[in-house]
Amino acid sequence: DTGVSQNPRHKITKRGQNVTFRCDPISEHNRLYWYRQTLGQGPEFLTYFQNEAQLEKSRLLSDRFSAERPKGSFSTLEIQRTEQGDSAMYLCASSINRGKNTDTQYFGPGTRLTVL
Amino acid sequence: KNEVEQSPQNLTAQEGEFITINCSYSVGISALHWLQQHPGGGIVSLFMLSSGKKKHGRLIATINIQEKHSSLHITASHPRDSAVYICAVMYSGGGADGLTFGKGTHLIIQP
Numbered sequence: 227d228t229g230v231s232q233n234p235r236h237k238i239t240k241r242g243q244n245v246t247f248r249c250d251p252i253s254e255h256n257r258l259y260w261y262r263q264t265l266g267q268g269p270e271f272l273t274y275f276q277n278e279a280q281l282e283k284s285r286l287l288s289d290r291f292s293a294e295r296p297k298g299s300f301s302t303l304e305i306q307r308t309e310q311g312d313s314a315m316y317l318c319a320s321s322i323n324r325g326k327n328t329d330t331q332y333f334g335p336g337t338r339l340t341v342l
Numbered sequence: 343k344n345e346v347e348q349s350p351q352n353l354t355a356q357e358g359e360f361i362t363i364n365c366s367y368s369v370g371i372s373a374l375h376w377l378q379q380h381p382g383g384g385i386v387s388l389f390m391l392s393s394g395k396k397k398h399g400r401l402i403a404t405i406n407i408q409e410k411h412s413s414l415h416i417t418a419s420h421p422r423d424s425a426v427y428i429c430a431v432m433y434s435g436g437g438a439d440g441l442t443f444g445k446g447t448h449l450i451i452q453p
Contacts, residue, residue, distance in 0.1 A: 259440055259441075261440070261441075261443075266445075267445055267446075268346075268428050268430070268443030268444050268445045268446050269385075269428075269430075269441075269443050270443065271440025271441060271442065272440070273440075274440055282440065285440065317385065319385075329390075330375075330387050330390050331375070331387060331441065332387065333377075333384070333385035333386070333387070335382075335384050336384070336385075
């Protein structure tokens with residue numbers, strides 16, 4: 227399977243714990259995006275990478291959220307000191323960007339986080 | 343605030359009906375996407391438009407840049423078309439380069 231993969235698919239944690247999610251994009255895709263989707267809402271943009279550079283992170287929801295893409299391939303999204311309001315689906319997408327913002331994004335299946 | 347508005351929010355129709363879902367946005371964009379999301383979360387990209395019209399099978403997407411409006415049409419609808427359809431835009435201004443999404447249209451096609 228050469229699509230975008232995300233792990234784990236489901237994560238249940240207790241409030242205050244740290245969690246980390248992984249996204250493996252389609253190989254040769256240089257852009258990687260993270261989104262969050264709460265129940266009944268459309269996804270909201272969190273951050274994105276061009277290769278290993280994080281080009282936008284001001285939309286991360288708080289300083290408890292951080293993301294990395296150290297080698298320009300897979301990415302991780304970490305949430306520290308989780309809160310019940312962090313419960314959501316976390317989606318990753320990747321694309322090939324050739325200089326214009328008209329690339330098709332391919333989405334992974336998401337990681338559903340439940341904070342108890 | 344840059345917003346994406348979709349209508350209707352919910353739509354139930356009979357198999358075979360012609361379906362139209364509308365999307366409007368507030369400022370200039372570089373591209374508009376139509377996405378399909380099935381229960382369980384998986385999102386599939388249906389179309390990406392920057393002008394005109396695209397067709398794929400029974401799906402047709404149109405965009406009017408001047409009116410800042412796009413429509414997704416489904417011809418000869420089928421129960422397997424039941425899903426949430428989401429409009430998303432990439433704004434052409436500076437700042438974050440992620441997509442801005444509408445809330446989605448929940449479509450149910452009854453046999």
